[in-house]
Amino acid sequence: MSQFWKPGAEKPRLLDDEEGGVVFLSSSLSSASSIGYGYASIEKQRQRLPVYKYRTAILYLVETHATTIIVGETGSGKTTQIPQYLKEAGWADGGRVIACTQPRRLAVQAVASRVAEEMGVKVGEEVGYTIRFEDFTNKDLTAIKFLTDGVLLREMMDDPLLTKYSVIMVDEAHERSISTDILLGLLKKIQRCRSDLRLIISSATIEAKSMSAFFHARKGRRGLEGVELVPRLEPAILSVEGRGFNVQIHYVEEPVSDYVQAAVSTVLLIHDKEPPGDILVFLTGQDDIDATIQLLTEEARTSKKNSSGLIILPLYSGLSRAEQEQVFSPTPRGKRKVVISTNIAETSLTLEGIVYVVDSGFSKQRFYNPISDIENLVVAPISKASARQRAGRAGRVRPGKCYRLYTEEYFVKEIPAEGIPEMQRSNLVSCVIQLKALGIDNILGFDWPASPPPEAMIRALEVLYSLGVLDDDAKLTSPTGFQVAEIPLEPMISKMILSSNELGCSEEIITISAVLSIQSIWVSGRGAQKELDEAKLRFAAAEGDHVTFLNIYKGFLQSCKSSHWCHKNFINYHAMKKVIEIREQLRRIAQRIGIVMKSCESDMQVSLLTLLLVCLERISTLYDFPKLMGTCMPSAGCSFVYHVTCSPVLCVCTGRFTDQ
Incomplete structure (x- = not known):
């Protein structure tokens, strides 16, 4: 645990380190235990x-x-x-x-x-x-x-x-x-x-x-x-008030055409020109992070002067716990840590060595179109609030610098002050079923901090109705609706697990559901994309990704859960261990709600394809019979009219399904 000086406290001694930088040595170190982890040391840090x-x-x-x-x-x-x-x-x-x-x-x-x-x-x-x-x-x-x-x-x-x-x-x-x-x-x-x-x-x-x-x-x-x-x-x-030190904000003079390349150039410039201190780079997602790491690694091989001494680490939610924890480890003397992260590092996490922040100005955000029922991850500009959060990461240890890869004029005039709440840009199917399970029947009248779009709310009710999760009164059906609500997965996947009981392939479907709960079971190519593609082909099935996941799971078990096997096949070993844990939990939940665990074995392809067709047939009715959503009476003050796609018609006044 490091000790840092707080302005206003007794001025610490400054020691020149071997690399020419400055180490901030707290005055309390002399009274702390020799290892620096004593209770008194921690208590003093808390009081500061x-x-x-x-x-x-x-x-x-x-x-x-x-x-x-x-x-x-x-x-x-x-x-x-x-x-x-x-x-x-x-x-x-x-x-x-x-x-x-x-x-x-x-x-x-x-x-x-x-x-x-x-x-x-x-x-x-x-x-x-x-x-x-x-x-x-x-x-x-x-x-x-x-x-x-x-x-x-x-x-x-x-x-x-x-x-x-x-x-x-x-x-x-x-x-x-x-x-x-x-x-x-x-x-x-x-x-x-x-x-x-x-x-x-x-x-x-x-x-x-x-x-x-x-x-x-x-x-x-x-x-x-x-x-x-x-x-x-x-x-x-x-x-x-915060404890942050002053952070200098730098903007580019002209808009950049490629923020990944601009981020790489900025990191190398900081490493070449600035004093010691770790760097935190904000990018949009795993693809951008992998591309940046690859470019920095190639630069390290070709130009030892500019990038020697860099320790490059990714940070995003799909990493294993062990890989995520690497970013919290102290930076070795004479080295500079570069953390390439999504917006996961904007809040709560404290990376104590960060002095420089490179802000791309973008993040991946989920946007849902209720008319087409399609949800996309879109690279979108961040808000001013997020930009301030990112810049604040640079001022935790000592005065820092934030390099924004966009112009100051763009920041002042174009970037919104606050981001759009996720409630107003997401698919609300899981949200609705959670509230229904908690006894909140009048979803349309629920007291929201920010009201969701009526179109998205109605679409969610339609989908749940088509799945047999809601009845004509828009209440959870028994037992299907309550069983779907009890399984901690997306309602579509939960309903798939329930339907697998009828087709005798619950073992396989629970395995597929466990894999779908993990962001990715593949290890990023990072310069070996060809080898990664070849590894995927070894498990590929003509029936689609779901059967491919089953092949990978069986191979992992046959290898006796070998990490070497995973490494050879570009599969994330920690992710597969997590799949096994999740599968066991889902198995216990399924047995508790009365699902008999069966394997379709030789009839696997027939059973799984039948299950997919059943699910698709249920959903297809959603799109084939467009009707108008009505109100219980013209004088009810309901001016909103929306094209719904299920029968019977959903009434905006009561939130229930009616025949008229």
Whole structure:
């Protein structure tokens, strides 16, 4: 654990390192243990965080207000410290649990590890985390639990009021994922039934006033003497400054035609001209990251002067845990680490050695067209809020620099202030079935932080109706609808698992479903694209990718789960191990809901193709009979008319399906 100087504190000694750079040596090192990991050292680091001086204020606001909104700048320590403050104040006594949600799985794992380290415990004991298909908690010991928004939503199916939680902290709320928006709406409903529940909404760039207005839906209650009761229903707002150092912003003079090549050139320029310090490059996705790594690696081979000493590491959600953790390791003396990342590194994650940031100005975003029912990942410009988050990554250790690969005029005039909430640009099928499973029948009247497009909402209801998940009253069917809701996968895949029971191929379908739950089981080519293509052909099946996945899974088992076999065939060994874990969990869920595990063996191709045809036939009815969506009466004030594609007709007033 490194020690860093905070402005205003006792000035540290500066030591010239062997490479000519400067090492910031904290004055507290002399009193810390010789290894630097002692409890006193960690405690002093915690006290130097900006959020520490607000500790009493935060605890007071949480005690007296049902909802507290904390706007904490990057580096303030809000994510790691506030849950610990709550535990120290007794909010985890009596078997209660403090929850802290994150929008991304990697952030959940990283923050849980950091907090456990600060508390001197192992992950999975007093501090635990839960992500989809991975649970590191102990129901008797865990007091602070980090989890994704989606996992907390699934917990509501078993415990709608989340009774075991005393405080729920929704962190990085500004990212506005679908799960975050659903969670905020449901937590607002839970507050009406649980006066003891406290909510903390935290972010670096959230619009505090609009979030406060969302939760302040009614006036506070008053006692007999006219004294307002505790907790107050009006949300409290607290602003916490960051610890960040000054970051110089640099723009290009002219627009760049290829941001990947521009990013590579900028990294090499920084390495050649700037003092020691790690570099963080923001790109859009795995393809861009792999291309950048390949270009930098080729440059290292051809020009030792410019790129010698570079340690190039990728960072995106599809990497294994071991590969992701490499970016947190200290940089060896005389080397410079270059982390090529998606926007996964914008928030929550702290890469302590980063001094330089290269911002491409783009990210991959999901956009859904409800008319065509097609969802695409589109490379789109980021918002000003995201640009500020990215630049803030450079000022965590010492004054840094951010190189933006776009012009200043473009930033000022063209880039939007805030991004579009995911709720307003995504397929809402999974969202609708989650709410239905939680008993929210009037989906169209649900209290959203940002209302979803009516077209997308109606399309989701149509798809679920066509799958037999919803009945004519737009309620979950029994048992199919409830079974689909219980399986933690996309409704289409969940319905495929249920249908496989009738065709006797549930073993194969569960294997396919497990593989589809992993972002990719292939290792990136990174300069060996030809060999990767040849490896894929060895498993390819004329019936399509799903049978190809089965061939890979069987080969992995026949190799006795060999990592050497995976390496030879360009298959991600850690991903295949995860597939086996997920498959076992899905198998247990399937057996619990009454699915008999059968293998179609020699009839595999016939059974799987039949299953696909059945699913396609169910969905095809969605597109063959266009009708008009009607209202229950012309005077109902429903001015919205939309071409729906299923029969019977969906009524916008009631949210139900009717024959007229």
